[in-house]
Amino acid sequence: MTLLQAQGLTRRYKLPRRTVFGTPPVLTAVENISFEIAAGQTLGIVGESGSGKSTLARMAMAFEAPDAGRILFEGQDIHALGAAQLRRLRPDFQMVFQDPFSSLDPRRKVGWSIAEPLRAMGVSAPDRVAEAFEQVGLHPADGDKYPHEFSGGQRQRIAIARAIITRPKLLIADEAVSALDVSVQAQILNLLMDLQETLGLGILFISHDLAVVASVCDNLLVMQRGQAVEYGAATDILNTPSHAYTRSLLTAAGETH
Amino acid sequence: MFEMHEMTVRFSIGDALRDASLRIAPGDRLGIVGESGSGKSMLAACLMGMVPQSATLSGRLTIDGTDMTHAAEDLWQTIRARRAAMIFQEPMSALNPLRRVGDTVAEPMRVHLGLGKAQARARVQALFEEVGIPDPSARLRMFPHELSGGQRQRVLIALALACDPELLIADEPTTALDANVALKITDLLVHLSQSRNMALVFISHDLAAVARATTEIAVMYGGDIVERGPTAAVLGTPAHPYTQGLLAARPDPRAMPREADGSRRRLPTIPGSVPPLQAMAKGCRFTGRCAVERSECASVKPVPTGPRHTTCHALLHEETP
Numbered sequence: 001m002t003l004l005q006a007q008g009l010t011r012r013y014k015l016p017r018r019t020v021f022g023t024p025p026v027l028t029a030v031e032n033i034s035f036e037i038a039a040g041q042t043l044g045i046v047g048e049s050g051s052g053k054s055t056l057a058r059m060a061m062a063f064e065a066p067d068a069g070r071i072l073f074e075g076q077d078i079h080a081l082g083a084a085q086l087r088r089l090r091p092d093f094q095m096v097f098q099d100p101f102s103s104l105d106p107r108r109k110v111g112w113s114i115a116e117p118l119r120a121m122g123v124s125a126p127d128r129v130a131e132a133f134e135q136v137g138l139h140p141a142d143g144d145k146y147p148h149e150f151s152g153g154q155r156q157r158i159a160i161a162r163a164i165i166t167r168p169k170l171l172i173a174d175e176a177v178s179a180l181d182v183s184v185q186a187q188i189l190n191l192l193m194d195l196q197e198t199l200g201l202g203i204l205f206i207s208h209d210l211a212v213v214a215s216v217c218d219n220l221l222v223m224q225r226g227q228a229v230e231y232g233a234a235t236d237i238l239n240t241p242s243h244a245y246t247r248s249l250l251t252a253a254g255e256t257h
Numbered sequence: 258m259f260e261m262h263e264m265t266v267r268f269s270i271g272d273a274l275r276d277a278s279l280r281i282a283p284g285d286r287l288g289i290v291g292e293s294g295s296g297k298s299m300l301a302a303c304l305m306g307m308v309p310q311s312a313t314l315s316g317r318l319t320i321d322g323t324d325m326t327h328a329a330e331d332l333w334q335t336i337r338a339r340r341a342a343m344i345f346q347e348p349m350s351a352l353n354p355l356r357r358v359g360d361t362v363a364e365p366m367r368v369h370l371g372l373g374k375a376q377a378r379a380r381v382q383a384l385f386e387e388v389g390i391p392d393p394s395a396r397l398r399m400f401p402h403e404l405s406g407g408q409r410q411r412v413l414i415a416l417a418l419a420c421d422p423e424l425l426i427a428d429e430p431t432t433a434l435d436a437n438v439a440l441k442i443t444d445l446l447v448h449l450s451q452s453r454n455m456a457l458v459f460i461s462h463d464l465a466a467v468a469r470a471t472t473e474i475a476v477m478y479g480g481d482i483v484e485r486g487p488t489a490a491v492l493g494t495p496a497h498p499y500t501q502g503l504l505a506a507r508p509d510p511r512a513m514p515r516e517a518d519g520s521r522r523r524l525p526t527i528p529g530s531v532p533p534l535q536a537m538a539k540g541c542r543f544t545g546r547c548a549v550e551r552s553e554c555a556s557v558k559p560v561p562t563g564p565r566h567t568t569c570h571a572l573l574h575e576e577t578p
Contacts, residue, residue, distance in 0.1 A: 048435035151530045152293075181292035182462065183527035183546075186506035193521045208435065215508035215524060218515075238510055252436035253465065253510045 003170055003202040004037040004060065004093075008069035011055050029055040031226045032069070035219070039169060040196060042203040044217030044234060046210050046249065052226040053206045057174045060204060061095055062086060073170070091121055091166035098175035100155030104147040111143025114162045121166065132161040135198075136191060153184035157191065164195060171195075172204045177212060189216055211253040214238055222246050258282050259304055259341075259424055259456070264316035264326075266299055266308055266480075271534040273299045275480045275542075275558070276316065278566070281456045283423060286447065288467035288488060289460040291477035292503075294531045297460045299480070301426045304458065305341055306333030338369040342417035346429035348409035352401040358412045359385075359397025365419040384415040389445060407438035414445065418453075425450070426458045431466050439463075443470045464507060468492055476500045479531065479542030486565040496567045499543045502527040541570065 011030040018025065030052040037043045045053050058064050060071055065079045072078070073093060078086065094117070097103040104113050115129050130140035136157040147155055156176065163171055173192065177185040193216060196203055207213045213220065213234075220234040222245065229243045241247045259281040266274040274296045281287055281304075289297045302308050303318060306328065318326045320336065345351050353361055362384065363377040372380065378397070385393030388411045401409055410430060417425055427446055431439035443459075443466050450457040459470045467474060468488060475485035476497065484497040495501045505525040515521055529546045538544035544555045549571040559568040 048437065153530050181531065182464075182503055183292060183506050184530050186508070186524040186526040187528075189508070190523045190526060193523060197520065210436075211508040211510040214510040216521070248437050248440075250510055252440055 001039050002036050002072075003039050003074060004204070005072040005075075006033060006035050006056075006060070006069065007072070009033045009056065009059060009066045009071065010068040011052075011059060011064070012067050028226050030059070030066075033221075033223075033228050034069075035221055035228075035231060037170065037202045037204060037219075039202050040200045041219065042196065042205050042217040043219045043221060044213035045204065045206045045221045045223060046208065046213045047223035047229075048208055050225070051223040053208075053223055054174055055226075056223075057095070057172050057204065057206055060172055061093065062090075087120075091117065092168050093170040093172065094163035094166060094168040095172040095174065096156075096159050096163050096176045099179055100152055100159050101147075101179075103159050104155060106147050108146075109144055110147060110150070110158050113147075114143065114158065114165055117162060117166045128165055132165040135164060135195065136161040151184075152180055153187060156180060156184075156188050160188075160191065160195070164199065164201075167199070168201070170202045170204065172206075174206045175208070176205075178207060178209065185212070192216060209253065210249045214253075222249070258319075258321055260317075260319045261300075261303065262317040262319075264300075264303055264314070264318060266296075266303065267313040267315070268309075268311060268534070271480075271537055273312070273480050273534060274303065276561075277303070277482050278561075279475065279482075279485075281424060281458065283456055284450065284454045285473065286450050286457045286459065286471040288471035288474040289458060289477060290462065290464060290467050290474060290503075292462055292531055294479065294534070295477040296480035297477055298428055300477070301343065301428055301458065301460055304424070304426060305337060305343055306330075338365070339420050340422055341424040341426065342420070342422040343426040343428065344410070344413045344417050344430050346432050348406060348413050348433065349401065351413055352409060354401050357398050357400060358404065358409075362397070362412065362416045362419055365416070369420050380419075381415070384418055385412075387449070388412075388415045388418070389441075390415070405438075406434055407442060410434065410438075410442050411445070414442075414449070418449070421453070422455065424456045424458065426460070428460045429462070430459070431461065431463065439466060440469070446470060464492065464504065476503075479537050480534075481542055481568055482561075482566070483543070483569070484565045484567045491565065496563070496565050496572060497543075497569050498547050498549050498571065499527070502546075502548075541568065547571075 009030055010032055013027045013029055015025045015027055047053050059066050062078045070077050111129055133140045138157055177188050205216055217234045220237045221228055222230040224245050229245050230237050261277055261279040263276045263278055265272055265276055277300055291297045314326055359381050362381045366372045366377045366380055381397055382393045390396050390411050431442050446457055447470055461467050471488045474488040474491045475482045478499045484500050495504055527546050538555045540557045541554045541559050551570050554570050559570045561568050562573050
């Protein structure tokens, strides 16, 4: 079943004016991108900085609206919903950010931070906080600690716990393992696979590292300067890349293999 | 020739570097690999005489036979001025945003080589050409924000080369760059090392970049060099359990993501995470995360053994049953 469907997404940003009365130049961050994510499946998006990956994530999270195209979550256009309707839908799609050091409030106990999405839903359920801790391989008692008491990998587990506490159907992970050391990165990738299998999550996994994306995704979207260079089954693209840019990413990622 | 013999850097909370031994000859390309907290940057700081004052140094560091272990700061300044240079990860914060990049690169030539304005300018232009900056005469008038990340890193390389150093230390030079740009910068560093017969120390957590850039490699964990040897050999047949774990944990872009039964293939992992310095084991610092751990590992520091100077009790036991 299709969980998230993007149809012809385009997003343009106005750049600062060069002259007082001139029209400001426009940057097309994302141009005519379409993709689908099914429940229990992962779509990987790979591309270098400035390729439009994070713009796509922000539009998929309804943080900003596309200039053209639609994003359908279970068939509903999320940018056509009213504020209240969108708020009711939000528990279904959650996000994990890159930097586990800045995405947690340093002055709050992590148990409080994890429960924040529940409070936003108007739900109070301490047992769900404990459950979320256990799902990401931490101990419920860790909720009484502050972020600085955890390592980078543990903090990313906390960030994932916060994202899954609402029992979402879709998880958007934007460079979620990029700040981690290789040995910890593998642990977090495995955790995402575990959660996907037990919870049936659809995952939108964004990274600049093709090797990382390849290890977790079913389908792959390769982006360059806002355009989709390749889109399809990950194994096909990785075995027979049709675009020179994909081949160069493979070379960059695969040197030691 | 830079030589390090059993260098230890001790802080009140623990040793950031333990018994590190290395030799760097002209034209050598040495990779230092390890995760955060492994002591990579502390090793570089030793080679540059930039260890924090609060640390106690033991062991011996020599440059062309001269003992530099406890050398005075003014002696180190002459080394850093002419003989050893360093580039860092973040090319934006390493450049003065208010100065034209040409002036920044000219400064060490004017100060250390006593060149005049015109001479320095000509040299900067030649250096910009050498590091592959297109249209150098226009670029040297630009400010850092007008350049791309890759070009900024090239400017920093030009700055490091300003006084023709014998040793260039590159600390995570490609980490902040996109994959394709990173490859070009890596290749540039290799080319410069070859054409100038300059030693290159390439520090990175990125195994692919180190494999491409270097001929020798030292793998570090928790302040120890756990294994060193020819790059291809160490990465091809890793001896230390940590090196093995690190290589296995790296995702392979060509691997099939799913098993035959449809379940997703998990990545091999190293359990746990790097402990903070004060919590490190007295013996082998990989204790607690190691698959072949023995009873003596936590308390007895393993002696470097074999051609790779591998520090592992389990290996030692294997070789001499």
